[in-house]
Amino acid sequence: MKNVVFVMHRFRTGGVEKMFINIVDQLRSEKVYLIVVHKDFDGIAQQIPGNVEIIDFDHLFLVHSLRRVNGSLQFLSPLLAPLILVIQILYCKFLLNLKQDVTINFSDTFSSLILTYVQKGEKFSWIHSNPRVIKNSSLGFLYSFLYKKCDQIICICNDQKKLFLDLFKIDEKSTKVVYNTIDTNVIDKYKNEELKTQDEKFILMVSRIDNRSKDFISVIKAYNLLWLEDKNIPCMYIVGAGPDEGFIKSFIKELQLEDRIILKGNDTNPYKWMKNASIFIFSSKSEGFGLVLIEAMYCEVPVIATDCEVGPREILKNGEFGQLVQVGDVLQLKNGISEILRDDNIGKIKALAKERAASFSTQNRDLMKEIF
Known part of the structure; x- marks a missing residue:
């Protein structure tokens, strides 16, 4: 021993x-x-x-x-x-x-x-x-x-x-x-927990709210461009907390998106959110790997990830299992979200992504x- x-x-x-x-x-x-x-x-x-x-x-x-x-x-x-x-x-x-x-x-x-x-x-x-x-x-x-x-x-x-x-x-x-x-037994256990939200479709981020490593600003700007084009796009939830929560709330308010981008705080069970999301956005400026990205893939939600120096490209195998966008590219992110929302054949990608995520299972x- x-x-x-x-x-x-x-x-x-x-x-x-x-x-x-x-x-x-x-x-x-x-x-x-x-x-x-x-x-x-x-x-x-x-x-x-x-x-x-x-x-x-x-x-x-x-x-x-x-x-x-x-x-x-x-x-x-x-x-x-x-x-x-x-x-x-x-x-x-x-x-x-x-x-x-x-x-x-x-x-x-x-x-x-x-x-x-x-x-x-x-x-x-x-x-x-x-x-x-x-x-x-x-x-x-x-x-x-x-x-x-x-x-x-x-x-x-x-x-x-x-x-x-x-x-x-x-x-x-x-x-x-x-x-x-990832512990797939834990995810399977908790992902089916009831999610109390009125929205059948929503865009999701699960992240520590820290602007040093996460690019919330580009995501919010991309969402704003979509909202200006189409008032029927799903709302966005951000699950997590962190030192820049007040700043992010102020930026959302400045764009008059308080009813569309909602900060939910920390949740010990993020999997119920992932399972019910329409899109998962992983927007890091800097990363070591990105465990939450794999968790979302296992929950079969289509993912968009920033192509930061380390992590997402290797996980997604150069975009084979999800979209990769350049860090800070608001237009590319906006177009990626729009493309997934319009894609009626997303099921195959979700199944492949889950299979890829399962290879990282404990x-x-x-x-x-x-x-x-």
Whole structure:
């Protein structure tokens, strides 16, 4: 039996957290620990399997006190945040004895990476985002140094691995690809839950509302062009929450689309929305893979995805299983939506997309062999 430690920045609903649950669900014979840098959980934490022991730092009086001060006096954050991290590093290095065989950095953050570095045993780092974003960050040189100290780098698709190797100049022998997985049993269980909406047809986005990585503005502009042409087009729902929710609401209001583009907030069951949607839009500026895109394909909703540097093109096999549009191309996005709404023979594409998505199913994969 292996002692496996995962290190994550926080645990809030998203593709990374779903992937963690899928992995540890196959590690039930192992002892699994989850170290969270920030004790920040939402409803998805209830799905963490029982063999996982969660370790946070709130029980450390000094960390807890400094965080309270930081919360009330945020101008001190440039000083307090590094101090808190140093205390966490010292605790993990000298006081936390988990007797781990493998420690896996499972967040694309410097804090989780360095806490992985100070652990005993083998050290893995799982890359979830676009490597270019990491490389271009203010701590890019430190990421590069720590990645080279890892025994294994795990990328989530081939395009991401190629870009990572180009940017970080790491020996290819220490990198591997482990595709993200979806749990089709969970999707099948929840997708038929009753969806309380009056709209028989609707366009859907399921995403964290963050303008740094998601291009909501182009989607809203494309919808506005369609609305000006045809007042009978379906409304659009956005399922998710995030830091730019207020800005997006204001932009929708500015275009007088409040009754047509509706923000629904987070939902622990996005599959019922996907199953009933007419179109699913995946509009990322930057991506590592795109788990939600695969989930939508499995729910047999036609998809449109932005052709960002990493992820969607590989998932959709160059557009074979869904439409690809250029990032920021409002007209191309508008025409893509219109084309799908008019297509009476969309059933074949939906069936093929579901088959493609099923190939990423946890039920068809032995993650233990793929990882270790």
